[in-house]
Amino acid sequence: MLLTLTVGGNALFTDSAQSGIYGYQPFTDAQCVWECLGEADGSGKVRVMLLDFTSSTAREPEAKIARMDFEAHYNMESGEITGDAILRLAPLTVDPYDVENFNAPRDYSFSGSRLGFSR
């Protein structure tokens, strides 16, 4: 996965599984917003909300909206980020804030490192 957080609060997201693997529908890049939950001494915590769209497959013909919520800790000195993701899916026209209209969430953890020209 590639997660980009802009100074202006935008979040952009690309996933290696977008082609649709392990029986899941293919899905688009995701975009949305992030906010800082606190920072001190070069480390901090962020919350990210991402939205993308899935596409119909023979096995699962209904296109959906996907909402992903991240909470992650980062360390500027080491360049490491670790976090937890919650993925929810709902019919395409559902309000992404109405969590009760989404299916049961799936959780996973992630870790990674900040990209730069020198490490």
Place this chain on the structure above:
Amino acid sequence: MSPPGFFGGGIGVWFDGRREMTRIFKLAAVLFASVTATSAATAQDDLDLSACIDAVGSYLLLRVEEDDGEERLGRMVLSLTNGGHAFLTDSAQVGLYGQQPFTGGGGAWKCIGAEDGFAAIKAVIIDFTFSTPHDPQAKIKRLDLEATYDARQDVFEGKAVVRHTPLSGNPFDAVQMEDGKDEFSVTGRRITVPD
């Protein structure tokens, strides 16, 4: 109930008294100013992005198109950065209704009018289409968006024009554009991180 601007909303649904009239008058003022500015000005005279700081953010948009009496819904996420970049993700990227599949889009936006919580913007967003048996030539797709964002009411409204050029063509050269264009309206609201 869904928040305003999400589904089936739009201009007609919004008329609810003096506050709405104020919104419409301000919108008209911003649009008049932006039209005046764009007709008389060169690119160097465009407003600084900071004048439209209220527009920086990400928006969940709804597109409603009619085709032979059939209503086609689509949703998009549009991100406008404070550096002037624009990014677009579309629920129709897989290639629906006989259209070619296409990638996420990237491009630029600019401020063409701003007043007291209203921002008028233009964006141009480029993506690439993929070959299909029905339409084997991959293309560049150019989407031009003119939109306003009312930060007080959290209403984003815009009109988009989509045109294509061959993959090796120049999407900024009108001569190289294919005949025909698609036009649609979008409406939506800004996305915030939930608590």
